[in-house]
Amino acid sequence: MSDEEWERFLRDSVNGAAGAPVEPSARERAVWRPEAKRPASKRPASKRSAAKGSGQPEGWRTYTPARPRRRTGRYVAGLVVAVALLGVALFPHRVADWFGGGGQDDTPLAAESERPSAAPDDGPAGRPTRAEPFRGSPAARWADGAAGITVPRAEATGWMDAAQVERALRRSRDFLVAAELDPRVLRGERPTKAIALLNPHQKGVQAYLRSALSSAKPTPKTDPLLLFSRFRPEQARLVGDVVKTRGRLTYREGESGAVEVTADVTFVYPVTPAADGGRSDEVVRTIARRTVVMSWDDPSKIATEPGTMSLVSYKLDMTNGGCSAPTGYFVPPFGRDRDGPTDAEHRLDPYDRSKPVDAGGSGVGADDDCATATRS
16 A cells, blocks of 8 residues: 555544444444343333334333232222121121021011901011011011001091091091000000090090009009000010001091091010110010001080090900000010910911901900910
8 A cells, every 4th residue: 555545544534434334322232232132131121122023112211110010809809808798797687698597588568558368477587686676577577666557548538528537547546656656655654645635525435544544453444455555664675666567547437427447556566674674685576456446526416625536446466465464564474484374275376467356355344365476
């Protein structure tokens, strides 16, 4: 090589020449390095890594953190377990039903609009408890208190127009509530509200009330239980504040154009012994079915007072309320008393409303028979 050619080579090496190759930078070498030659890395993949199969690099100075593992299955399973535990805590017997635990169907029955044709089914077995005093009983599906007494649609009858009949029906139900459901009356107090609805000019009934509510030793003819439901506070206490009821009112034209209302209602009272402050686990159901006939008289024909009615008759079928001499109170059989004598000839299903009320305990002047309940 001549001196001129060597000098030109050195000058081109320093200044560069058009079309001469350029050495890639370190970054470009890293980006374009074949995947097969990259060393294994323990760091998670990022956006700097080429998309799988694309052969293209990610943008410069970009980063995507690694996604956490999805735990949706664990969360759903935990939620299901929590809901199940809550259901067991709130509705233990319903859960037992699902798994064959013999629980109680507590679907409410429709209101009774006419006399049923047969007794209700036995249903699932079960003993009453303080938490579920109607368990194992058809009454578990009955309505509470006054809601279980069906009142028919009012139409003009006798001396009353439709509005007056409607008022008479409502007051007839009020009498039943005051006589059989008032908490004070159930504790043995005087049934003041019920008495206020009775015709003060009906001498026979007024004489009965005086004797029944003042005598310490009532007779079968003057027993307050013939008309009022009562418990001796030192002997029995109601469990909770719910009395189950089922029945209906009917009406027709009576004597002298009066509107005669007939009530046929069964009351179920769950009670526990009062000896230990009412905290006993023993629960007994006293069941009373009553038929009461009330006459709303025409004041132009019968001596009466506005808003009061006369009693035509009243009957009582009672079970688990005592079989001894009248005391003026229901006497539920607790403990050993449950194994007392029974009447094999006079057996009664207290939930069977398909038959009329027994003639025993048929009102003022009637003797009170003691039936043996086939179930309670």
